[in-house]
Every structure is written in C-alpha cells, then in structure tokens.
Amino acid sequence: MDSTIINIIIQAVAGAIGGNAAGSAMKGASLGGGGNTIAGAIGGLGLGQILQALIPMLQGAAEGGGVDIGSIIGQVVGGGVGGAVLTAIVGMIKKSMSKA
Numbered sequence: 001m002d003s004t005i006i007n008i009i010i011q012a013v014a015g016a017i018g019g020n021a022a023g024s025a026m027k028g029a030s031l032g033g034g035g036n037t038i039a040g041a042i043g044g045l046g047l048g049q050i051l052q053a054l055i056p057m058l059q060g061a062a063e064g065g066g067v068d069i070g071s072i073i074g075q076v077v078g079g080g081v082g083g084a085v086l087t088a089i090v091g092m093i094k095k096s097m098s099k100a
Contacts, residue, residue, distance in 0.1 A: 006040065007059070008045065010075040015044015015083030022084035022091070029091030039090045040083030047082025050073055 019040015023030035031039055032084050051074065058074040 005074025006069035007075055011044045012041040013050030014076045014079030015040045018080035018083030021085035022087040025053040026091055029089055029095045039087040044079030044083040048079045085090050
C-alpha cells in the first residue's frame, strides 16, 4: 500500500478518535456520535496534512518497506489533536448559534 494512503488512514482514524474524545469531554458542545466522528476525521486530515508539509519526517509512515514508528506516532498525535480541535470549534459554534 502506498505510504500516502497509510498516512491518510492513520490521520482520519486518529482524528475520529480525537473528535469523539472532545465531544465526550464537552457535553454541551457535542455534535453527537456521527458528527464528532466526521468533524474529527476532517480535522485530523487537515492538521495531519499541514504537519506533513511543515515536518517532512512525518511523510514516511511506511516508506522503504519498513515501518517508521516515529512518523506513525507523529501522524497519530497530529490527527488526534486536529480532530479534537476542529470538533471543539464546530461544537462551540453550533452551541452559540442555537442560543441566538
């Protein structure tokens, strides 16, 4: 499998997990299970791609036939944080719009 696809999968899954964690932590701003998962996956992909552009070391999750654990950890952390942040932002916007 191409390393780009592996990176995208890692970022999306980590983002979905981060989004659901943020939704669970912020009950008032949760988007529901599906909403948290989708927003988290999008946020994970977004921040993951930005980090890949800024830190080229993160690009090679599976290059060279072996697994680079450092880049995988970087993808997971970037994806999880991106997912949590985007879910929190969208949840707060949704919460503030429902009050108006």
